[in-house]
Structure formats: structure tokens, C-alpha cells
Amino acid sequence: MSRARLTVEQAGPLTTLQDRGRPGYMRFGVARSGPVDRLAFAAAHAAAGNDAGGTAIEVSLGGVALRCNEGAVGFALTGGDFTATLDGRRLGSWHGGTLHAGETLVVREGAGGNWGYIALAGQPVARDWLGSTATHAPAGLGGGRLDVGQVMIIDNARDCDVLAIAAPNIGGGPIRIVTGPQERFFPADALAALTTADFRPSTAFDRMGVVLVGPPMVPTSLAMLSEPLVRGAIQINGAGVATVLLADHQTTGGYPKIATVITADLDRLAQLRAGSSFQFHAVDVATATGAARTAAASAATYLAGLRTPLSLAERLLSANLIDGVADARAE
Amino acid sequence: MFRAVGDSALLVEFGTSIDEATHLRVLALDAALIAAAPPGMTEIVPSYAALLIHYDPLETDAAAITAAAEACASTAGSAALAPAEHIVPVCYDGDNAPDLHAAAAALGLAPEALIARHLAAEYRVFMYGFAPGYAYLGGVPASLHLPRKAEAVRSRPVGSVMIAGGQCLVTTLPMPTGWWVIGRSPLHILRPEAARPFLFDPGDRIRFRRIAAADLR
Numbered sequence: 395m396s397r398a399r400l401t402v403e404q405a406g407p408l409t410t411l412q413d414r415g416r417p418g419y420m421r422f423g424v425a426r427s428g429p430v431d432r433l434a435f436a437a438a439h440a441a442a443g444n445d446a447g448g449t450a451i452e453v454s455l456g457g458v459a460l461r462c463n464e465g466a467v468g469f470a471l472t473g474g475d476f477t478a479t480l481d482g483r484r485l486g487s488w489h490g491g492t493l494h495a496g497e498t499l500v501v502r503e504g505a506g507g508n509w510g511y512i513a514l515a516g517q518p519v520a521r522d523w524l525g526s527t528a529t530h531a532p533a534g535l536g537g538g539r540l541d542v543g544q545v546m547i548i549d550n551a552r553d554c555d556v557l558a559i560a561a562p563n564i565g566g567g568p569i570r571i572v573t574g575p576q577e578r579f580f581p582a583d584a585l586a587a588l589t590t591a592d593f594r595p596s597t598a599f600d601r602m603g604v605v606l607v608g609p610p611m612v613p614t615s616l617a618m619l620s621e622p623l624v625r626g627a628i629q630i631n632g633a634g635v636a637t638v639l640l641a642d643h644q645t646t647g648g649y650p651k652i653a654t655v656i657t658a659d660l661d662r663l664a665q666l667r668a669g670s671s672f673q674f675h676a677v678d679v680a681t682a683t684g685a686a687r688t689a690a691a692s693a694a695t696y697l698a699g700l701r702t703p704l705s706l707a708e709r710l711l712s713a714n715l716i717d718g719v720a721d722a723r724a725e
Numbered sequence: 726m727f728r729a730v731g732d733s734a735l736l737v738e739f740g741t742s743i744d745e746a747t748h749l750r751v752l753a754l755d756a757a758l759i760a761a762a763p764p765g766m767t768e769i770v771p772s773y774a775a776l777l778i779h780y781d782p783l784e785t786d787a788a789a790i791t792a793a794a795e796a797c798a799s800t801a802g803s804a805a806l807a808p809a810e811h812i813v814p815v816c817y818d819g820d821n822a823p824d825l826h827a828a829a830a831a832l833g834l835a836p837e838a839l840i841a842r843h844l845a846a847e848y849r850v851f852m853y854g855f856a857p858g859y860a861y862l863g864g865v866p867a868s869l870h871l872p873r874k875a876e877a878v879r880s881r882p883v884g885s886v887m888i889a890g891g892q893c894l895v896t897t898l899p900m901p902t903g904w905w906v907i908g909r910s911p912l913h914i915l916r917p918e919a920a921r922p923f924l925f926d927p928g929d930r931i932r933f934r935r936i937a938a939a940d941l942r
Contacts, residue, residue, distance in 0.1 A: 420770045420779070422923040423853035423860075523917055533857050533898055535917055575728040575736050619743065620854055620861070622770035622777035624734045646772055646854030654731030657782060679787045682732035686782040 398465035398516065398551035402544045403498060406456010408600060411518070411537030414447035416526035420622065420645045427528035427536065430509045430601060430641050431661045433562055433693050434473040438513035440700035441470035441490055441559045443552065449520045449527045449537060451512040455503040458512070458540065466494045468515030468554020472561070474507015474665055490556030507665045508599065516551035531601045531642050562696045568675035569659045571628065572682050576618065576650035584611035584634070588652060589676050593636070597668040601642040603629075604664065610634030613650050620648040626655040640664055656682040658689040727791050732782045735790045737798070740774040743863050743891060747774045748851055752928050754798050763793035771927050772852040773863075808849075810930040813895060813912050815886050817843075818938045821909035823881075824874075828888070828905040831871055840935070842866050843907065848893060848931040853923070858897035858915025860925045865891045873903035884910045886933070908933075911941050 402409075412435065415428025429435035429452055438450055451458065453476070470490040471478050478485040481497040487510070493499050501510060520527035520537035527537035540546075577585060593608035612634035623629070627639045629649045638655060655663055656677065666672060677685070726738040737754060740747040755771045758778065765785025770777045780790050817825060817840045829836040848864035865888055873889045878901060881887070885896045887904035896902070897915035914924045925931070 418768050419857075420768055421853060421927070422858065423855060424857045524922065530857065535857065572729060572731050575730050619741065619773045619775075620852075621736065621772045621775045622854075624730050624777070624779070626731050626733075644855045645770065646852065651730075656732050679729045679732060683782045683786050686732050690783050 396465050396551050398467035398493075398514075398548040399463045400460045400467070400493070400514075400546040400548065401463055402458070402540045402542055402546065403461050404457065404459040404500075405540040405542060406454055406458065407539070408452075408454035408456060408531070409458050409540040410452050410529035410531055410601070411449050411520045411527055411540065412452045412529060413449045413520075413527045413537070415528050415641070416524055416530075416536070419524055423645050424524070424530060424535075425641065425643050425645055426625070427526070427530045427601075427641050429511060430664045431473055431511070433564065433661060433696075434509070434665075435511045435513075436693070436697055437559065437562065437700055438470045438472040438511040440697045441472070441556050442468055442513040442515040442554055443701070444513055444515060446697075448513075449518045450514070451518075451540065453501055453510045453512065454508055457500070457502045459498055459500045460493065460512075460546070461498040462493045462495050463545075464495055465548075465551055466492055466553060467548045467551040468492045468556075469499060470513045470515075470554060470556060470559060471501060471510060472513075472559060473510030474667075475504040476507065476510040477502050477504040486558065488559040488561045490554045490559055492553040492555075506667050508667060509665060514546075514548050514551070515554045516548040519547040519549060559700065562693070564662055568673045569663045570656045570677045570682065570685065571653040571674045572656060572679055573653045573676055574651070575654075576613075577652055579613045579615055579618070579650035580611060580630070580652055581614055584609075584613075584652070587611055589674050592671045592673060594671055595663070595666050595668050599640075599664075599668070601640055603637045603639045603643060606636040606638065608636060611636065611652060616649065618648060618650060620646045623647050623651070624654060626657065626660045627651045628653045628655065638663060656685055658682070658685040727794065729787045730777065732787075733780060735778045735780070735787055735794065737776045737778065737794055738774065739776075743773045743851065745849065748849070748928070751776050754794065755927075757797040757800065758794065761797065763790060766790065766793075770852075772854065773861075808928045808930050809926065810932070811925060813886075813910055813931055813933050814936040814940070815908040815910050815933045816936050816938050816941050817908040821938060821941065822907050824887075824905040825907045828871060828907055832869060834868070839869060839907065842869055843888075843893075844933050844935060848933075850925045850927050850929040850931060852927055856898055856900065858923055859894060860914055860923075862893040862931055863891055864931075865893050867891075871905055874905065875903070877901040877903040878906075881906055882909070884912070886910050909941060911936075
């Protein structure tokens with residue numbers, strides 16, 4: 395088995411190593427971390443032929459550039475509509491290839507999305523904390539942020555002959571929420587605004603959360619004790635501004651939560667580019683649970699399809715279909 | 726009181742105040758659920774007056790978790806816990822206590838009187854929150870209760886001992902904070918490389934012991 399060495403030539407501040415996450419330590423103040431967009435992360439590993447849940451690179455709008463110094467390693471890029479070049483040759487988003495010694499892979503902000511994933515075919519060497527290499531970005535624990543000049547080692551590196559990667563159909567429409575647990579802290583007009591007004595993600599986002607632009611939903615009271623929070627919580631501060639909590643969220647908070655984004659829709663919200671308009675739609679817990687199960691079943695089928703090697707004819711067909719999707723999106 | 730939190734968590738509320746009796750009920754249910762984890766429960770998080778139960782919606786649902794929590798709550802009672810006691814060394818001198826004089830002035834106390842009262846009290850670990858290893862301690866005497874400062878100060882060092890309202894904590898990461906930093910401890914509550922990386926458990930007893938600046942290492 396071979397080993398590849400990469401050097402980080404450029405990296406935006408939100409470029410980190412992530413694995414599937416670190417459950418079990420929220421009682422000690424440690425969020426689970428892991429990828430902000432969990433399906434795109436899983437897709438990158440499946441397309442790269444890796445086991446699910448291993449270490450991959452998460453990149454945001456600041457981009458990343460990786461130069462291969464030694465060996466060769468396959469890669470799969472997924473997530474938002476990032477643009478990529480492999481040694482100057484333009485690749486689309488949702489694309490794979492092999493990075494050879496002397497070549498550089500550059501991933502840059504594209505037309506949409508906030509988070510991208512680069513799975514490297516093999517095992518990247520990453521620092522483990524509490525059984526996970528996921529980076530808890532505010533603390534810097536786990537695999538860590540990628541910094542310029544850093545060397546990455548990939549053990550058991552393989553080539554990757556995947557070209558275009560079929561993106562999942564994650565649907566669209568309103569972002570579904572379950573109201574509460576502190577909806578009683580809000581006046582009726584704030585609750586009405588939550589499900590009728592337009593909201594937009596702001597440019598204030600990171601792995602902890604995204605601040606929304608929308609109508610003020612000012613709580614009638616802030617008199618509550620700090621209590622544990624979930625990923626997806628819509629926390630409202632005293633000025634009525636909403637923040638949706640993401641993978642590295644604070645584990646407790648003392649501001650009221652007007653609602654919680656359902657599991658099936660949270661990562662789609664996190665990928666919405668700042669300024670994109672959307673609405674919230676309230677559902678009950680049973681509907682949210684059903685949606686989580688449906689989404690998990692669809693994801694499993696989709697990921698199994700990515701893992702199955704395709705014939706050349708099927709690959710070409712798949713690439714054509716993807717072009718079709720891209721064209722449809724462009725219209 | 727049980728409240729659904731999205732499709733993956735259930736919040737069990739025991740009250741709305743910071744007191745030992747309420748907290749004991751939280752910890753009792755916490756212990757009971759750890760001892761008899763219902764299928765699909767992924768992790769549980771105790772706080773001042775509530776317990777959050779995380780579950781996997783692919784394996785269980787809110788109704789099943791509520792039923793399991795109700796069954797545990799009816800038998801859990803108030804836990805006979807055996808809390809550990811920890812002695813936390815603190816230096817209250819000079820640059821290690823950047824807000825000591827302002828806090829004392831705001832309270833109408835001499836700095837040494839503030840220190841004496843802080844040292845005399847016994848504290849309880851109510852919960853971890855916010856960031857890794859941030860243990861929220863209750864038990865600050867009423868004569869030392871101060872609201873947060875109007876503006877946060879950037880990047881206080883690790884080990885800052887600070888107070889706000891009835892709470893005290895020893896920081897584990899450099900973070901901006903609006904709390905009053907009255908001392909510094911060499912004790913690391915978060916030890917990332919240790920087999921037991923979090924020094925305290927919720928329910929533990931804490932006392933502070935004064936040390937000289939020379940003993941800060």
C-alpha cells in the first residue's frame with residue numbers, strides 16, 4: 395500500500411478535518427461536531443471508495459488548495475456548488491479524480507452552497523480526541539483546522555477513477571420545523587411571523603451556527619435558566635434575532651428557542667447561501683420523525699448506488715444525466 | 726414536564742430555579758436513565774433544572790422515550806449520589822485577578838473581603854455548558870452577586886476564575902467573557918489528553934484554596 399503526502403498551499407479559516415462526529419460528550423460541554431452537511435460528506439466517502447464516517451476535509455467559501463508532494467491519491471469533491479481545478483484543469487462540483495505528485499487541487503467558492511467535502515481515497519492521518527477526528531472548531535480539539543504549510547499524510551492511498559459524482563436529490567421548498575421548546579416565550583405575532591415571513595441566512599455563519607435575517611421575533615421574557623441545546627435549535631436573542639445552531643453548537647444556552655429545524659431539512663438550510671430567501675413550515679413531531687426516516691432510507695439507497703462501480707456506458711449516462719440536472723438548474 | 730425538541734430530543738423540566746433539591750431530581754433521572762438506557766437513546770445532558778434526552782429518530786420516537794423517562798422518573802426519586810469533593814487552588818493577586826478591584830468596588834467590599842467570602846463558600850457543579858469543560862458552579866454567596874459586565878472582554882486566559890450572578894466557573898479555553906475575573910487557577914478541568922479528560926462530574930462539591938502567584942505554574 396502506498397502513502398501520499400499533501401501540502402496545504404491555501405486554506406480558508408473554516409477548513410477543518412471532520413469524521414462522522416463525537417457523540418456522548420455533550421454532558422461535558424462538547425458538541426458532536428462532524429460535517430455540517432452529513433449527506434454530502436457521506437457521498438464523498440462513498441464515491442472515493444472509503445468506509446463511511448472516516449476523516450475528510452470540510453471546506454467553506456474560503457476554499458482550499460492541496461499540492462501533492464509524494465505518491466498519488468484519489469479524491470471525491472461533494473457539497474455545495476464549488477468549483478475545482480486539478481493542476482489547472484477545470485472540474486465541476488461533485489467530481490472525483492486522482493491527485494498525482496506535483497499536481498495541485500484547488501477548490502473555490504462556486505455558484506451556491508457554503509460547505510464542501512473532499513474525501514481522500516485512503517486513510518488521512520489525523521489527531522484523534524475522544525474517539526473521533528472531528529474538529530471542534532471553537533476549541534481546536536480533534537483533527538484540527540488546516541493551515542497553510544501543513545503536511546497531510548494519507549495512508550493506504552489509492553487512485554480514484556470516478557469522474558462525475560451523481561448529486562442526491564435533496565428536494566426544496568420550505569424548511570420544516572417543530573415549534574418549541576420555548577414557544578410560550580413569544581407573542582402571537584412573532585409565532586405567526588416565524589411561519590409566514592421570508593428569512594435569509596446572513597453572512598454571519600460558521601460551524602457553530604448561522605444568524606438569520608428576518609422579522610424581529612422579540613421574546614416577551616428572557617427569564618429562563620441555561621438548559622441543554624440541540625443542533626437545529628432556532629435560538630432567539632433579546633433583540634429578536636434568530637440563530638440556527640449547527641455542528642459545533644454551544645451545548646447549553648439561556649436564550650429561548652422558538653422552534654427546532656427537523657433533522658431531514660437542517661443540512662439543506664446550512665447550505666443555503668447568504669441572502670437566499672426561504673420560509674419555515676411547522677410540522678408535528680410524528681411528521682418530523684417520518685421525514686427523518688424517509689430521508690435516511692433515501693440516503694442509504696443513494697449511497698449504495700455511489701459505492702457500486704459503474705460500467706463506462708453507465709458512467710457516461712450518469713454524467714449526461716448530471717449535465718441535464720445542471721442545465722435544469724441553470725434555467 | 727416533558728417537551729419535544731425537534732425529532733431527536735426530549736426535554737424533561739423539573740423547575741425554574743437553581744437549587745440543590747431540583748438539581749438532585751435532575752441527577753436522579755440522569756442516573757436512572759444511564760442505568761437502564763431505553764433503546765435508541767444516544768446521550769443525555771443534565772443542567773440546572775432540566776435533563777435533555779437525545780435519541781435516534783430512526784430507532785425510536787418521542788412517545789417511546791417519554792414513556793421510558795416517565796417510568797424512570799417515578800422510581801428514580803432523589804438520587805443517593807456520592808459526590809466527589811475537589812479543592813481548586815486560586816491566586817487572587819495582581820494581574821491574575823484583573824476584575825477583582827472593580828468587582829469589590831461594585832459590591833461595596835474591600836478586595837480582601839470579597840476574597841474571604843469567595844473562599845468561605847462551598848460550591849456545587851450544576852452542569853457543563855457552552856464549551857468543552859466549562860463547569861458551571863453554583864453557591865456564590867448572595868453578597869457577591871453581580872450582573873455581567875456590559876461588555877465582554879476578549880480572550881481571558883485559561884484558568885480564569887470568574888463570577889456572575891450566583892455562578893462561578895474556571896475557564897478551560899481562552900474566550901471573550903462578560904463575567905468578572907477575580908482570580909486564576911493552575912488547575913486544568915479540561916485535560917484533552919487524559920484518560921478522564923473532564924475533572925468534575927455534575928453534583929460534585931468544590932472549595933477554593935488560596936495560593937500565591939509563585940505557586941501558579
